[in-house]
Amino acid sequence: MSFGPLISPESLLALEVPVRLLDARAGKEIFAAGHLSGAIHADLNVSLSTASDPGFDPAKGGRHPLPAPAAWAAQLGAWGIGPETLVVAYDDASGGNGGCRLWWMLRSFGHEKVALLDGGLIAAQKAGMELTTQEPEPLEALPPYPGETWHWPMADIGEVGQFLKEPTRKVLDVRSRERWRGEVEPIDPVAGRIPGTLNLPYTDNLEAQGRYKSPAELRKQYLQLLDGTPPHRLTVHCGSGVTACHTLLALELAGMPGAALYVGSYSEWCRSGKPLGKG
Secondary structure (H helix, E strand, O other), X not given: OOOOOEEOHHHHHHOOXXXXXXXXXXXXXXXXXXXXXXXXXXXOOOOOOOOXXXXXXXXXXXXXXXXOHHHXXXXXXXXXXXXXXXXXXXXXXXXXXXHHHHHHHHHHOOOOOEEEEOOHHHHHHHOOOOEEOOOOOOOOXXXXXXXXXXXXXXXXXXXXHHHOOOOOOEEEEOOOHHHHOOOOOOOOOOOOEOOOOEEOOHHHHEOOOOOEOOHHHHHHHHHHHHOOOOHHHEEEEOOOOOOHHHHHHHHHHOOOOOOEEEOOHHHHHOOXXXXXEOO
């Protein structure tokens, strides 16, 4: 069956086949305070990155580096996810707080049957889905997922620096306009941007109610932004490689796949001693 990249809460409620529901928010307290029934906690800081590992250094790979492929394969198996499992990811930020990162990680690892819950927890509750504080039932684990590497395009800090010098490429920052201009910085040690980048906040992918715009609207938006640059010559980043995945999903919806993810993003760049832009 065709599945993803989005599923509405209404469609999820009507689905007659089993799904593995993953809550991608950060923090066990947040999950414990209320989550969708049957959901497993795929903590952004613990399961979707190495941010909680001993010796973690955001100067080397940013605030949310990807786990090693072998660790990710083992984690998927522990969640009972195999190649045929239908997975639905959600968070409380319409995909911007781990949901789209989880979607990207699964797709990049070769898993096709994954969808983001469009509108996240807010839309789910409006559709009649209730939150629970009950612990999830114990899972029947599977062997490690049969994957060995990330398949979708990525760029490292050296490549991004080179791409900025190439007129046939574009680098897109999806943080807020205020952060891109260097007026505020709530997380990283210094405000600013990677010089030479474009800016289109990931929130511009959404309608007023927090669901994704239509594929046609997204296509028009990104064709205008790219101005003739093909999607495979685009690199997308944010603060730490999380909300950038929201825009990568938007490009997928728009029929414009192939852009690369800079996982380290601004959180790595601003700690590297490289020049910063403002204004």
